[in-house]
Amino acid sequence: MKLAVKNELCSGCRACELICSLSQRGENNPHLAALNIVPHFPVPGIYEIKICDQCGDCAEVCPFEAIHEENGVYTINEDECTGCGICLDACPNDVLTMPDDYTIPIKCTNCGDCVLICPREAIYDADAASREEAV
Amino acid sequence: MLYGYAGKILRVNLTEKTHHIEPLPEYMAREYIGGRGFVAKILYDEIEIGIDPLGPKNKLIIAPGPLTGVFLTAGGKTELGTLSPETGGYGDSNIGGHIGPEIKYAGYDMIILEGKAPEKTYLYIEDNKIEFRDASKYWGMECMEAEKALKSDLGEDFQILLIGPAGENMVKFACISHDYGRQAGRTGVGAVMGSKNLKAIAVKGTHSIPLYDKDEVINIGKQMFKACKEKDAEAQWSIYGTIGVTDWCNEVGAFPTKNFYDGWNPNYKNLNGPTAREEIIVRDKGCFCCPIPCGKYSHVKKEGYDVYVEGPEYESNALIGGSCYFDDIKDVAYGNAILDELGMDSISGGNVIAFAMECFERGVITKEDTDGREIKFGDIDSFKYLAEKIAKRDGIGDLLAEGVKRASKILGRGSEDYAIQIKGLEWSGYESRYAxxxxxxxxxxxxxxxxxxxxxxxxxxxxxxxxxxxxxxxxxxxxxxxxxxxxxxxxxxxxxxxxLELDYYPRILKAVTGFDxxxxxxxxxxxxxxxxxxxxxxxxxxxxxxxxxxxxxxxxxxxxxxxxxxxxxxxxxxxxxxxxxxxxxxxxxxxxxxxxxxxxxxxxxxxxxxxxxx
CATH class of the missing domain: 1.10.599.10 (Aldehyde Ferredoxin Oxidoreductase Protein, subunit A, domain 3)
Known part of the structure; x- marks a missing residue:
């Protein structure tokens, strides 16, 4: 699973944010999502989908080496993370966040629920897309 | 504990610049559910008989529902209600976008606005932080400019409800605008907001909505998204949105034409969904968690104008395109943009302007009333002139700003016959003489x-x-x-x-609230x-x-x-x-x-x- 986006298809409904917060954190609250829809209105009138593309910049700056890569997915080890927040600034897409009462950051786990729920197919699995092309 | 609800009512007194937070009574949730039910009950209980709808004793109620902001298809709706200044009766209007969910996340199931602010004010709501802020720098701004300015000052993550010049001047059919093109359009809710000296309400919330059975919400919510995707009508609907019904309405003689003189427009193919999609629509723009976005964002460019507008929806198309009798979708969209920017309902606004066009045609309104200018059906300059006069309540615009029922009573000479309204509210987009x-x-x-x-x-x-x-x-x-x-x-x-099957709704309501x-x-x-x-x-x-x-x-x-x-x-x-x-x-x-x-x-x-x- 490799998350990818087509901004021009996004209608800004934010179902992706809501399912992310609900299925991963058990909270019905899109502000606790590990992805973000940024509207650019009234001009030029487009939504920008900010996702974690597992670039690993967060792992690189983590002073406690608490973020580990496995099968292309970076995961925060909750026991090793001190909540210092240094990784937040390193995220190029601003989708690593630490809300007030959180002790470790919210990070995308690559679960794929956003791909499943997106009604416009604006977030998609680039691996699956390339597999389809190969077939 | 009430699941699915924020559990609180925010009551705001604009005169005193005070607020208090009341618990949401359980009987309200169980017997009136939310949204429109809350609006109707509060208005019934609290509006005094004989008051001026545009005076400080009227109230403006804003109420999302138990499914607003929750994970299911299209839980993004909010009801606004008031004693209507247009009709003198029960008035409500519904809005989508993202404002209702944000109100819930801020912790409220209902906001009750009372009194009248002594100065031009906007209401700032960030969770429990409620402030009455100076709105003088935004006063007079058109809707898109004002929303952009507020978001620039407060942050893009605020959701805004606001009025334009028409609301400030208490045009009886002024709307409340949100999200660059969504409106609570009907019954004059924007005029009531203006009468309270309230330019805008800016909301940001960070709380979660408590759910009775979280796993079941995820389960049913996912089923609803999947079911929508699999519906046969989904593809066609999502391409065109509401304007897609224009052809059908003409083909059954239900398209308001020339102020409801006729039931179809011979040029309707110029105004239909495929024409709009091809010529002006640049983006699908959906409300919160909507899988089938009917909002269509358009860029319209023609000699004399170059604007962005959400729409035209079918209703705007019917009342501007049909009733004011345009034959170019670009003019319809531009007319839509004019009304949106001024902050007036495009249904009533289109209807009122069509009425004025017919009045001019029949000599009931003359050049003496219109600064020497001729007013014609199908003429975008006439449309723009009248819209601006109405928003400013200037000259003939002051009369038209009262809506067609009152305006026709004053104009007389038989104009009541073609003032197309019931109970004082202008007729929306369906000619019904053969239905x-x-x-x-x-x-x-x-x-x-x-x-x-x-x-x-x-x-x-x-x-x-x-x-x-x-x-x-x-x-x-x-x-x-x-x-x-x-x-x-x-x-x-x-x-x-x-x-989408109705059976889903009691099921998801039970999972969200526990109500059986x-x-x-x-x-x-x-x-x-x-x-x-x-x-x-x-x-x-x-x-x-x-x-x-x-x-x-x-x-x-x-x-x-x-x-x-x-x-x-x-x-x-x-x-x-x-x-x-x-x-x-x-x-x-x-x-x-x-x-x-x-x-x-x-x-x-x-x-x-x-x-x-x-």
């Missing part, structure tokens, strides 16, 4: 001539357009189902347009609210009754002159038959008032005293 069920829906709608509570032209076509029997039953059924969505706080279009209601229980609660709003009209207008339900003379007496419904109209004796049948089946008197027995059956005993004295 008895739809006609009855307009006559009995509880805010005036609006299609939101029941829409039944397809039913008329399917069951016989000359037949009266059975139409009241269908209208009553729809008047319970459709407003139920406004109580729940979610959009009805998934059911209406792509046939089946669909019949919910429809009974919707009937209760329907009777409550009817009682509200009577409570505030002692002469209210059957005579308030009739359409204007043009609709009642003139056959449609051409097109697919040529020669058709429903004579008064047939309208009376429809009303008799409807009142009887509703358990109302022959004058259309809920009986004591009906009120008691529905648990509205408190209204018996108001209507029957004891």
């Amino acid at each position: 008895p069920a739809n006609m009855l829906a307009y006559m009995t709608c509880d805010v005036g001539a609006h299609h939101n509570r029941a829409w039944a032209i397809t039913y008329d076509v399917a069951t016989g357009r000359d037949k009266l029997e059975g139409k009241a039953d269908r209208v009553i059924e729809l008047q319970h189902i459709r407003p139920l969505f406004d109580m729940l706080g979610c959009c009805r279009l998934q059911w209406v347009e792509i046939s 209601y089946d669909m019949d229980d919910l429809l009974k609660l919707s009937e209760k609210v329907w009777n409550l709003t009817r009682a509200f009209w009577k409570k505030h207008n002692p002469d209210f009754g059957r005579s308030w339900d009739y359409p204007p003379a043009r609709i009642m007496n003139e056959p449609i002159p051409s097109g697919p419904a040529q020669g058709k109209y429903i004579p008064k004796k047939d309208l009376d038959w429809l009303l008799d049948d409807y009142y009887k089946k509703r358990g109302w008197t022959e004058d259309g008032i809920p009986t004591r027995e009906k009120l008691e059956e529905l648990g509205l005993n408190f209204a018996v005293k108001d209507l029957y004295g004891v």
Whole structure:
């Protein structure tokens, strides 16, 4: 699973944010999502989908080496993370966040629920897309 | 603990610049559900008889529902309600976008605005932080500019409700705008906001909504998204949105044309969904969690203008394109942009301008009233001139800003006959002279001539357009189902347009709130609210009754002159038959008032005293 986006298809409904917060954190609250829809209105009138593309910049700056890569997915080890927040600034897409009462950051786990729920197919699995092309 | 609800009501006194937070009573949640139910109950209980709708004693209620902001398809709706300055009766209007969810995340199931701010003010809400802030720098700004300025100052993550110049000047059909092109358009809610010196409400919330059974919400929510995706009608609907029905409406003679003189526009192909998609639409723009975005964002460029606008929706297309008689989708979209920017309802706005165009054609309004300028149907310059005059309440615009009912009373000379309204609310986008069920829906709608509570032209076509029997039953059924969505706080279009099964709604409501209601229980609660709003009209207008339900003379007496419904109209004796049948089946008197027995059956005993004295 490799998350990818087509901004021009996004209608800004934010179902992706809501399912992310609900299925991963058990909270019905899109502000606790590990992805973000940024509207650019009234001009030029487009939504920008900010996702974690597992670039690993967060792992690189983590002073406690608490973020580990496995099968292309970076995961925060909750026991090793001190909540210092240094990784937040390193995220190029601003989708690593630490809300007030959180002790470790919210990070995308690559679960794929956003791909499943997106009604416009604006977030998609680039691996699956390339597999389809190969077939 | 109330699941699915934020559990609190925010009551704001603008005069005193104070607020207090009240717990949401459990009976309100169980008996009135939310949204429209809350609006109707609070207005019934708290609006004093005889007050000025634009005075400080009127209230503006903003209420999302238990499904607003929750994970399901299209839980993004919010009801706004007030004593309507246009009709003097029950007024509400529904809005999508993202504001309702944000109000819930901020911790509120309802905001009640009271009094009048001493200075130009905007209300700042960030969770528990409530502030009355100076709005003088935003006052006078058009809607998009004001929203952009507020977001630049506060942050893009604030959701904003605001009024434009029309609301500031208390144009009776001013709307409340949100998210660069969504509006609570009808019944003059924007005029009431303006009367309170309130330019905007900015909301940001960080709280989660508590769920009764989280796993079941995820489960049913995912099923609803999947089901929508698999519906046959999904693809077509999502490409065009509401404007996609333009062809059909013309082909059945239901497209308001030249101020409802006719029922179809020979140039309708220039105004239809495919033309809009090809020529102007640049983006699909959906409300919160909507899988089938009907919002279409357009860029329109032609000599003299270059603007972005959300729309035109079908309704704007019908009242601007049809009723003001344009033949170029770009002019319709530009007209839509003008009304949106000024902050007036594009249904009433289009209807009022079409009325003025006909008045000019008939010499009831002359060049003396229009700064020496000629006013013509189909002329975008005439449209723009009148819209701006209305928003400023300048000259003839001051009269037109009262809406067609009041304006025609003052203009006289037979203009009441073609002031197309019921109860003072301008007629929305469906010519119904050859659609008895739809006609009855307009006559009995509880805010005036609006299609939101029941829409039944397809039913008329399917069951016989000359037949009266059975139409009241269908209208009553729809008047319970459709407003139920406004109580729940979610959009009805998934059911209406792509046939998402109704069974999902009691199931998801149970998972969200724990309330064990089946669909019949919910429809009974919707009937209760329907009777409550009817009682509200009577409570505030002692002469209210059957005579308030009739359409204007043009609709009642003139056959449609051409097109697919040529020669058709429903004579008064047939309208009376429809009303008799409807009142009887509703358990109302022959004058259309809920009986004591009906009120008691529905648990509205408190209204018996108001209507029957004891």
